[in-house]
Amino acid sequence: MQLEMPGMPRRLFPATPSKLAAFADCPRRYRFAYVDRPTPPKGPPWAHNTVGSAVHAALRSWWELPRDRRTAAAARQLLYGVWSDTGFRDAEQSASWRARAAGWLTDYVPTLHPDDEPVGTERQVAATTAALAVSGRVDRIDQRGDELVVVDYKTGRVPSTEDEARGSPALALYVLGVQRTLRRPCRRVELHHLPSGTVAAFEHTERSLANHVRRAEDIAADIAVATQRVEDGASPDEAFPTAPGRQCGWCDFRPSCPTGQAATPVRETWSSLPADDDAVV
Structure with missing residues (x-):
């Protein structure tokens, strides 16, 4: 760790919401994602992330269209253009979820006024x-x-x-x-x-x-303490302990974490998708 010179401004901890959340959820996951180099291998991608990414991308691109092309049909086409089969059980399941996500956009886009340009x-x-x-x-x-x-x-x-x-x-x-x-x-x-x-x-x-802000700064302080412990010679596993729980089932770093593997059974990559008969999907 680089020492701060007397009289110099305090160095700010560079943080993103996902970075702080990773440590709050499990210090070991934070270490795998932001400290260890090379980064440990991750498990397979998840279907629910595929769904979310495609919907987000379609809505972003929808606002980039000319005003007269901002229609529900255009939103569906944008979704189809970025859709991926990644994480799904098979092509049939992927197609079913593509249609479901297209239905969400069909219902949501008419609630947006095409003239109300977002600031960003x-x-x-x-x-x-x-x-x-x-x-x-x-x-x-x-x-x-x-x-x-x-x-x-x-x-x-x-x-x-x-x-x-x-x-x-x-x-x-x-x-x-x-x-x-x-x-x-x-x-x-x-x-x-x-x-x-x-x-x-x-x-x-x-x-x-x-x-x-206070909670975020507390998390950053805990990260700094854990990082300093490793630099002072402590075991990384001790400085960044696991926090086993249900979340271990969908952790990207499960293949590299024996504690997480023992905490929950392995889950299929489409298991976080709601069942077809769920009331709210």
């Missing part, structure tokens, strides 16, 4: 705190009156809730990033759950944002 789509934003240099990419930034709104697309099996919007560290850090990068008021965050057609929202306050 897949926009990179950044901010600094007393201890962090935070950056991240926002799915969509809307203009609502005099304020900006952070919009995050969700494609999971369970509809989003206000508690999820309020408690999301990523969304809170995106608000800070939008405020600092675009220098305009931003407090509201929205989770747009396409499968159910619902929106969960929360209006942040200075206090709620400060709480999120």
